[in-house]
Amino acid sequence: MSSVELLGTGQKRQRIMIITADESVIDQIKKSNNISFLDQIILPSENDNSEKSVQHNKVQSSNKKNRPKDVSLVCVICGSSAHGYNFGAITCEGCKAFFRRHARKAPTAFHCDGKGDCRITVETRRFCSACRLAKCFNSGMQCDRLLTVEQKAEKRRQIEENRKLALSSNLLTNEELQLSTPPLLIDLLPSIDTDILLTDFTDFLSPQSQQTLLNSNDLQRIEAVSCCYQKRIELAARDGLPWDPSMYSRTFIDVLNSHSVPVMRLLSFFKQIPEFDQLNIDDKVTLIKYNIRTVLSVNRALSYSPDTHEFIESSSDVQDNIEFYSVLHGYNTFKQSKKVFLSFLHLVKYDRKIIELALIVLMFTKGISTTNPQDEKILNDTMSVYRAHNYYTELLWKYMETVYGYEKAISLFSELINDIISLQTVQEEIQNNILRVLSPDNTDELLPIIKSVLCIS
Structure with a gap:
């Protein structure tokens, strides 16, 4: 559990509590400083104690048309839009599939033509598989989450x-x-x-x-x-x-x-x-x-x-x-x-x-x-x-x-x-x-x- 203060409507600070085992989630929220960012991770509740949450959801729903379309997570590998957590890190579908295919391969399966520090972006991620896979591991993606x-x-x-x-x-x-x-x-x-x-x-x-x-x-x-x-x-x-x-x-x-x-x-x-x-x-x-x-x-x-x-x-x-x-x-x-x-x-x-x-x-x-x-x-x-x-x-x-x-x-x-x-x-x-x-x-x-x-x- 972590507590975070965000600026809500009218720039009024709101203190919320989030349960997560991934500190990168908290970092993403703090950087975005936007309550609408929480829509993807807030749990629904049937309890009467969540009246404020219900009211907030109604406001978010009414303002949905005015929200930017892209408030999703950012892939830690290539920087493109991400939609969730895959194998222990926030990634896009492309990097998720890449890791699934190559994570268990031998270290010598890929070779970097440069110095092993290629810049991985959405445009360059296909140029060097060795550096892309290395960045996957360095960003927290884990082989042990791949099941046969x-x-x-x-x-x-x-x-x-x-x-x-x-x-x-x-x-x-x-x-x-x-x-x-x-x-x-x-x-x-x-x-x-x-x-x-x-x-x-x-x-x-x-x-x-x-x-x-x-x-x-x-x-x-x-x-x-x-x-x-x-x-x-x-x-x-x-x-x-x-x-x-x-x-x-x-x-x-x-x-x-x-x-x-x-x-x-x-x-x-x-x-x-x-x-x-x-x-x-x-x-x-x-x-x-x-x-x-x-x-x-x-x-x-x-x-x-x-x-x-x-x-x-x-x-x-x-x-x-x-x-x-x-x-x-x-x-x-x-x-x-x-x-x-x-x-x-x-x-x-x-x-x-x-x-x-x-x-x-x-x-x-x-x-x-x-x-x-x-x-x-x-x-x-x-x-x-x-x-x-x-x-x-x-x-x-x-x-x-x-x-x-x-x-x-x-x-x-x-x-x-x-x-x-x-x-x-x-x-x-x-x-x-x-x-x-x-x-x-x-x-x-x-x-x-x-x-x-x-x-x-």
């Missing part, structure tokens, strides 16, 4: 087996997960090959995509994530909590400090994720500081009990005191917050694993904070975070498509994205209200972890 006829047949054969296996795995109840004690995630699975370049989000949107298969290792990883999530309470208690979860919160400061408990439990969850645990310590701090509020809000849907209408993560916890929220934030904000929460709750009732995986995706997301995003530090190891984010985004998509089918997966993914965008809008208002009522004396009473969550230095 036999490989395609084998992939199709595995679809039904994997879907049945996933459906069977999804029948596990929370009680069964708690009783089971599989090994830790880091011990259960081999480490991710850092040379693997995962497919971008646009590739996910094709029903025939080779990346949408959920294999046995993927299923094992998803179950291990669920197990790690269940173990977070035990591990956090073992490490020590800064607040007693069995103590009722009577003041607003108590309410804020009591949130340190789910925060510490979430951190215990993320420590079990090998990609997070192996990060540079400074990068961990940056991701936690700027992403934990969003993650914490989404996580509340997993702790809600529909039977008692309470937010309780453990049997020893007391009910979260919510009497301050409606007074502090006002009726409209409280109502909007409740609406967003119910949307996440719908996804939880549908499938808890979707939210559990989404928590990891959000933690690895750079630049979604609504609080001083311009102050967010540059990561020391951007690529490790980038690869982890892409891996779990792809894993989430593959899980939904394998279990629920392509059409339903699109609907669920769209609903999740819109809920996160709506949550960010509400979070900004809530954050401002909290900071507005906190006096210096109140701030001194806050626990250090809560100060970090609120971005209070």
Whole structure:
């Protein structure tokens, strides 16, 4: 996920969030600075939370005749008009076909008559196949995305087996997960090959995509994530909590400090994720500081009990005191917050694993904070975070498509994205209200972890 500011109609800046595993998409958007450029990658939504998106689409539709015809992507090989992503790069149909024909040929198959640095354009691309193919590889196109006829047949054969296996795995109840004690995630699975370049989000949107298969290792990883999530309470208690979860919160400061408990439990969850645990310590701090509020809000849907209408993560916890929220934030904000929460709750009732995986995706997301995003530090190891984010985004998509089918997966993914965008809008208002009522004396009473969550230095 990445956040980008674009100039909309009337030159008013609009902040949007885009899920992609290809940074070139973000570069293309920033260069174009045009909202109409997004028509090719925005997902449709049936969710009520996307009223603004619906209105924007209506405006775009009414102005379609006035738009320039050529607002498509640009081929990174020859510079001609491109219509999508092929083998890991933005290319035109001609360069796509060229790469498909020649990518697996021996390096000596082509010879450059010049110095090996021929300029490849739409006019010259046929003059030197050696330099054209070299530019394809240098631009990110990948041989491993080319499948043989036999490989395609084998992939199709595995679809039904994997879907049945996933459906069977999804029948596990929370009680069964708690009783089971599989090994830790880091011990259960081999480490991710850092040379693997995962497919971008646009590739996910094709029903025939080779990346949408959920294999046995993927299923094992998803179950291990669920197990790690269940173990977070035990591990956090073992490490020590800064607040007693069995103590009722009577003041607003108590309410804020009591949130340190789910925060510490979430951190215990993320420590079990090998990609997070192996990060540079400074990068961990940056991701936690700027992403934990969003993650914490989404996580509340997993702790809600529909039977008692309470937010309780453990049997020893007391009910979260919510009497301050409606007074502090006002009726409209409280109502909007409740609406967003119910949307996440719908996804939880549908499938808890979707939210559990989404928590990891959000933690690895750079630049979604609504609080001083311009102050967010540059990561020391951007690529490790980038690869982890892409891996779990792809894993989430593959899980939904394998279990629920392509059409339903699109609907669920769209609903999740819109809920996160709506949550960010509400979070900004809530954050401002909290900071507005906190006096210096109140701030001194806050626990250090809560100060970090609120971005209070």
